[in-house]
Amino acid sequence: MSxxxxxxxxxxxxxxxxxxxxxxxxxxxxxxxxxxHHEKLEPYGACRFCTVxxxxxxxxxxxxxxxxxVENGLVVRTRSEKVDKIRKMxxxxxxAHAPDARGxxxxxxxxxxxxxxxxKEASFCxxxxxxxxxxxxxxxxxxxxxxxxxxxxxxxxxxxxAPNVCWDCKExxxxxxxxxxxxxxxxxxxxxxxxxxxxxxxxx
Amino acid sequence: MDxxxxxxxxxxxxxxxxxxxxxxxxxxxxxxxxxxxxxxxISETLKVPLTRILHIATFYKSFSxxxxxxxxxxxxxxxxxxxxxxxxxxDAVEEFTKIKPGETDSELKFSLETVNCLGCCALGPVVExxxxxxxxxxxxxxxxxxxxxxxxxxx
Amino acid sequence: xxxxxxxxxxxxxRQEILSRKEPGKPCISVCAGTGCLASxxxxxxxxxKAEIExxxxxxxVDMMGTGCPGFCEKGPIVVIHPGEICYVNVxxxxxxEIISETIKEKKIVERLLYTEPTGEKIVKETDxxxxxxxxxxxxxxxxxxxxxxxxxxxxxxxxxALAKVLFQMSPDQVLEEIRKSNLRGxxxxxxxxxxKWEGSRDADDTPKYVVVxxxxxxxxxxxxxxxxxxxxHSILEGLAIGAYTVGANEGYIYVRQEYPLAVENVxxxxxxxKEYGLLGKNILGSxxxxxxxxxxxxxxxxxxxxxxxxxxLEGKAGEPRPKYIRSNIKGLWEKPTVLSxxxxxxxxxxxxxxxxxxxxxxxxxxxxxxxxxxxxGKINNTGLVEVPMGTTLRNVIYDIGGGLPGGKKFKAxxxxxxxxxxxxxxxLDLEVGFDELTKAGSMMGSGGMIVMDEDNCMVDVARxxxxxxxxxxCGKCVPCREGIRQMLKLLTNITKGxxxxxxxxxxxxxxxxxxxxxxxxxxxxxxxxxxxxxxxFRDEYEAHIKEKRCPALSCKELIAFYIDPEKCTGCRRCxxxxxxxxxxxxxxxxxxxxxxxxxxCETCFEVCRFDAVKKISGEPVPPPIPEEARIIDKGGKGNx
Numbered sequence: 001m002s003x004x005x006x007x008x009x010x011x012x013x014x015x016x017x018x019x020x021x022x023x024x025x026x027x028x029x030x031x032x033x034x035x036x037h038h039e040k041l042e043p044y045g046a047c048r049f050c051t052v053x054x055x056x057x058x059x060x061x062x063x064x065x066x067x068x069x070v071e072n073g074l075v076v077r078t079r080s081e082k083v084d085k086i087r088k089m090x091x092x093x094x095x096a097h098a099p100d101a102r103g104x105x106x107x108x109x110x111x112x113x114x115x116x117x118x119x120k121e122a123s124f125c126x127x128x129x130x131x132x133x134x135x136x137x138x139x140x141x142x143x144x145x146x147x148x149x150x151x152x153x154x155x156x157x158x159x160x161x162a163p164n165v166c167w168d169c170k171e172x173x174x175x176x177x178x179x180x181x182x183x184x185x186x187x188x189x190x191x192x193x194x195x196x197x198x199x200x201x202x203x204x
Numbered sequence: 205m206d207x208x209x210x211x212x213x214x215x216x217x218x219x220x221x222x223x224x225x226x227x228x229x230x231x232x233x234x235x236x237x238x239x240x241x242x243x244x245x246i247s248e249t250l251k252v253p254l255t256r257i258l259h260i261a262t263f264y265k266s267f268s269x270x271x272x273x274x275x276x277x278x279x280x281x282x283x284x285x286x287x288x289x290x291x292x293x294x295d296a297v298e299e300f301t302k303i304k305p306g307e308t309d310s311e312l313k314f315s316l317e318t319v320n321c322l323g324c325c326a327l328g329p330v331v332e333x334x335x336x337x338x339x340x341x342x343x344x345x346x347x348x349x350x351x352x353x354x355x356x357x358x359x
Numbered sequence: 360x361x362x363x364x365x366x367x368x369x370x371x372x373r374q375e376i377l378s379r380k381e382p383g384k385p386c387i388s389v390c391a392g393t394g395c396l397a398s399x400x401x402x403x404x405x406x407x408k409a410e411i412e413x414x415x416x417x418x419x420v421d422m423m424g425t426g427c428p429g430f431c432e433k434g435p436i437v438v439i440h441p442g443e444i445c446y447v448n449v450x451x452x453x454x455x456e457i458i459s460e461t462i463k464e465k466k467i468v469e470r471l472l473y474t475e476p477t478g479e480k481i482v483k484e485t486d487x488x489x490x491x492x493x494x495x496x497x498x499x500x501x502x503x504x505x506x507x508x509x510x511x512x513x514x515x516x517x518x519x520a521l522a523k524v525l526f527q528m529s530p531d532q533v534l535e536e537i538r539k540s541n542l543r544g545x546x547x548x549x550x551x552x553x554x555k556w557e558g559s560r561d562a563d564d565t566p567k568y569v570v571v572x573x574x575x576x577x578x579x580x581x582x583x584x585x586x587x588x589x590x591x592h593s594i595l596e597g598l599a600i601g602a603y604t605v606g607a608n609e610g611y612i613y614v615r616q617e618y619p620l621a622v623e624n625v626x627x628x629x630x631x632x633k634e635y636g637l638l639g640k641n642i643l644g645s646x647x648x649x650x651x652x653x654x655x656x657x658x659x660x661x662x663x664x665x666x667x668x669x670x671x672l673e674g675k676a677g678e679p680r681p682k683y684i685r686s687n688i689k690g691l692w693e694k695p696t697v698l699s700x701x702x703x704x705x706x707x708x709x710x711x712x713x714x715x716x717x718x719x720x721x722x723x724x725x726x727x728x729x730x731x732x733x734x735x736g737k738i739n740n741t742g743l744v745e746v747p748m749g750t751t752l753r754n755v756i757y758d759i760g761g762g763l764p765g766g767k768k769f770k771a772x773x774x775x776x777x778x779x780x781x782x783x784x785x786x787l788d789l790e791v792g793f794d795e796l797t798k799a800g801s802m803m804g805s806g807g808m809i810v811m812d813e814d815n816c817m818v819d820v821a822r823x824x825x826x827x828x829x830x831x832x833c834g835k836c837v838p839c840r841e842g843i844r845q846m847l848k849l850l851t852n853i854t855k856g857x858x859x860x861x862x863x864x865x866x867x868x869x870x871x872x873x874x875x876x877x878x879x880x881x882x883x884x885x886x887x888x889x890x891x892x893x894x895x896f897r898d899e900y901e902a903h904i905k906e907k908r909c910p911a912l913s914c915k916e917l918i919a920f921y922i923d924p925e926k927c928t929g930c931r932r933c934x935x936x937x938x939x940x941x942x943x944x945x946x947x948x949x950x951x952x953x954x955x956x957x958x959x960c961e962t963c964f965e966v967c968r969f970d971a972v973k974k975i976s977g978e979p980v981p982p983p984i985p986e987e988a989r990i991i992d993k994g995g996k997g998n999x
Contacts, residue, residue: 045681046835048876062875067681082875086838089872093841117865118845127840136253145255147262149659149676151844153834158254160244222674225657229616256675263676263833265658266616282578283773283809284735286823292960320660320827322617323581324397325735326431326742337397343960 006074021065021076022050032065032078033087033107035094035177036128041137043067044129049107051086053077062086084111092117094126101126103177124180125155131172131181141165144172155181157188205235210245221252224260228267236276237268265317273308273315275353277301278332282321285328293329294318296343300350313354362636365644366522369513372635376510384421385462386440388502389449391424392588393620394581395434399450400424403435406451410458420462426501426589429731429743430489433473438484438502445484446471476761492759494721495745496729497705498582501589506624509631512592518637520708521596525645528711530560530604537604537707539715541727546572546663546700547778547804548880549726549793555697558687559605562695567607569598570691570698572668573614573621576660577776578827580807582731582743583701587614587621590705591628595638597707599649605697608648613668615656626653660777660831664881665698666690667833678833679879700805702731722748726792734760736809737767744808746791753787756810767812770911771895775804777824777831778884780891781817800891802884816913817896818903822850824888832881839882842873846889855916858904863893908977915959918976922963924949924984926971929991933963933972949989954980 004015008025015024020043025032035047043066050065055075062082077083091104091113098104099115101124107113127146132155135141143162144155157166166185173182213230217223227246231238238261247254261267279294298304301314308315324330327339331346338349363369389395389404407422430436433447439461446457446468453471460466472480473487481487504511512518524533538553559567571594575583587594598610614622629651632638640648659677661667667677669691690696706728710718719727726748732755734744739761746755752772756762763769771781774791780801782789789795793803811820825847834840846869849862870886877883893900902908909917922933922942929947941957944950952963964972 045878047837048878049837051876063683064681064878068683085868086872086876089842089868090837090876093837093845096841096845119848121844127835127837132255136255142253142255145253146259146676148834149263149661149830150832150834151829151840153840156258158258160254220674222672224674225671226655229655229657259676260674263659264656267657281827283776283807283823284579284741286578287736287809287811287815287820295960319617320576320831321578321580322397323584324394324431325579325581325733326394326434327397328735330397339397342965344962 004070004072006070006072006076008076009078015070017070019070021052021054021063021068021070021074024070025065025076025078030078034066035090035103035126036130037066038130038134038175041130041133044133046127046129047090049087049090051083053080053083087111088113097121098124098126098178098180101178103128123154124178124183126178126180127153127155128177130175130177131155134172134175139165139169139171141169143169155184157185159188159192163189163192205231205239205242207241207245209234210242211249214246214249219250221250224250224252224257225264228257228261228264232267236272237270240269243269268315271308271312273312275314275334276332277314277316277350277353278319278322279305279316280320280322280324280328280330280332281318282325282328284321284325285330288328290329292343293331293341293346296346297331297350300347314350360634362634363643364636366526369518369522369637369643373513373516376514380514383441385419386421386423387457387462388423388425388438388440390427390434390436390502391506392427392501392585393618394427394431395436396620398434400435402451403437403449403454406454407458410454414458416458416462423505425504426506427498427585427743428484428490428502429493429495429498429585429745430487430740431742432740433742437471442482443484444482445473445487447473489740489742489744489759489761492754493745494729494747496709497593497702498585498589498731498743498745500593501585504590506589506591507627509592509628509635509637512590516712517592517708518596520711521599521637522643524600524603524711525643525647530606533600533604533711534560536710536715540710540718541715541722541725542703542706542710542718543726543793544699545702545706545730545806547775547802549803552699552703555687555699556601556605558685559607559695559697562688564688564695565606566609566694567605568691568694568696569602569605569607569610570668570672570696571598571610571612571701571704572663572665572698573612573618573625573701574656574660574663574668575615575618575701575805576663576831577805577807579735579809580733580776580805582733582806584618584621585743586701586705586731587618588624591621591625592632593708594625594701594704595628595632595651597704598651599638599642600707600711601697601699601704602649603647605695607697608650610649610651611672611691612651612653613656613662613672614653616658617656622653622655629653660827661833661879661881664879666879668698669696676833678835679881681878702806723790723792723795725794730791730803730806732791732806732808734808734810736773737763737812737815738810739764748792749790751788751790752782752808755791755808756787760810763810763812765812767814769810770813770815771811771817771820773801773809773811773820773888774807775802775884775887776807777827778802778880778887779804779807780887781811781820781895782891783895786895800894801887814911814913816854816909816911817892817899818850818909819854819911819913821889821892822847822854825850825885828881828885832885833879836876836878836882838873838875838877839879839885842869842877842882843885845869846873846886850889853900853903854909854914856903856907856914858900860904862904863897863900867893902977906977910976912974912976914976918959918974919954919980920952920957920959920961920963921973921975921980922950922952923971923973924988926969927991928969928971930968932966932968936962936966938962944989947991949984949991951983951989 034050036044045067052065088111096118305318437446542552543549662677666680671677731745934942
């Protein structure tokens, strides 16, 4: 693998081809904040919280550092007015769903996010996908997945699988940045035990 | 739909996971919905996790995981129809059928969906009922068309 | 039909087909595109068949269903050759007269001719201003063939470009020609085709793929449908040429399942092309193998985005992928893939046959060739319009489109679908082109052009597009899913009179983040309708928020219906038609609308013959006039 040299927050970093900006930053002790990233999982690129400025040949782009491959001569800024504005808005949009989420708390003050900028939404889930991806990639159980699309997208525990595997596992529960996952599991199991059918995709 | 038929459809598409959407389209066309048993059979046969199939079955608007009505009513809400008053046509349909888009009435007579552009913009606003296009509709005309739907075949 | 094994054989077959045609034999062509079929063209075609058979005229006249010529407003359309006599809005009942008068007696049926607003009747198809002012390089071919017939395609020179490429040009030379032509993607982004092809050609990975994006999800856009339904072989030919150039042997056509006729016709085209040896193994003996597979969409606008389309081809939910590594390097199955729009592929045989120099004589500095637009909405001549790049919006809307119906005032034209923007009257002299439209705050998109008039509320238009996107977004990333969710809420509140100070600024803030941080182009362009309407129609937003007034008198919660006592004649028409029983009145009495019961359905407004029903907004409804004053006496009004 050939070596690649780029600059992150003014510091020069030597990285390998195929590394992402996030990994290269970590190498020199810069931890770019993320909400959907996990060392055991493939990068997902859904939260966009890791967005950074990446400049090459005079052009500045805003990219998800967890996925963007390193390039020679790239100049990266992990904090800037633009980047901070993006992170603040992402937080505020998610706080409408999960205002007390411990996974967001750390950042609320740092980025000056307002918990009440948007009216409260019904669902707590912030769609980081950690539960779904962990169950698929690490456990291979596929007990929980995504259904529907757009603003109606939700996670769902699969009735055929979850009752058989989840109780002895529960490894995804602590991964959830909000308190939603455990509640979702308990509610689905309660619903299943009280009815004979399920209807995925039916949104009340 | 029996499992043999589903097996045939899976084979027709080469029994490949990449053909998942084509397989579901065929099943949807036959029975107007995709029963849970079909999803499970496909998962087992193609060795694909049920979560992936559930995601597909709920992601794409062509599929329904609940039974649909005998008469599919599609109200076009494309931009051209919208500027020509499609919303009021939709209001009239909702008023008459007593259901909202995405729903089926309790007698399984009508299923209502909004669609984004049937490409008959010269006829806007347009409603498609059981594959037939009705164009240049006013709300009153829409109600009349619905009143006449299914009456002949159902006696 | 035995497989054609060489170019010489192909020319032989072509000559043989041409020799079978009887020059001068009359031919009745009826548009058999989906739009006309919805207007009853199927019945017209059946009527012609029956009448020709009944009168024993099959040796005297031919009849064929053709591809869409684009004049959807006037369908079903019948053109009789020779002479190009064009009849519009034809019904099955008109068929016997057409046969007896025009076919047998060579006389024109005046009443079926296209009539100008001035009253002038036009006989020849190409003299009709709608067609005359266009430059129909692609779409005119539709009218020359039966879409299901490969012989018809061969008769108009089909597959000669492929033959030329396979035997007279190297892949490098083809690439050069495409580069010289400046062909840019017709699907929305306007990316240079040659750059895309070159990237795949140079990529050190196999197998390579070529893909046709026929997902055409922009509401109001149906030009790809017309091309794919009408002339499917032209797309196959273009695709094969692209495959040869980049080194691909497998192609996919992703068609939305909402286009069943396009699916049917392209499948027939693939079958017959295979039969003739123009697809499949060792095409024309060149050693080049190429197969094409049709894959149907399942109702997802987002699958029109190229990376989502590839994900769908792989049998998954159509979530877009990051394009930090371009898909022409790592695309379908992580292999080099050239994905382009239907119209882009359709241009390829044209460029090869006529040359890049010919192609570049049309268009602007940076946008060459023609573009097909679907002109819809508040327009007289709804249909497909093909013009050279650089034509002005005014030209398209007025000279070709015939202006707006009902004497209404033009307000805006929306281009680029949900990723585009609304352009106001002062932009009407803008020349259409990729960069020109983007600079103005909109974009070319796939070519949808939606005309709006004084009755359309621009805040509602923005709300409409966001509502569309809430459902169509894949939902994976935060900026798009949540940003659109909140923007829709804000806009809905504004249209319902619940807008507050600060809402516009909040909208602008959300727009900025969604544009910068969303995962894919759907998300990044989602703010465009909001931003362009804020740019050109900010006053409408402010009226909604500050005055609770809808200037277009469109937003239901902000308008009231009121019967003008000066104009009411007491005819009772509105009362009889009101579905809510909200009108109070009697014979020869001034009618009054009960605001509590009124559902704003607009029926009274539509049925009143005296222009007495008024829509008002932003002002209180005048109190009902006293009972005694409501009687209209014989001489005049009783409301002095």
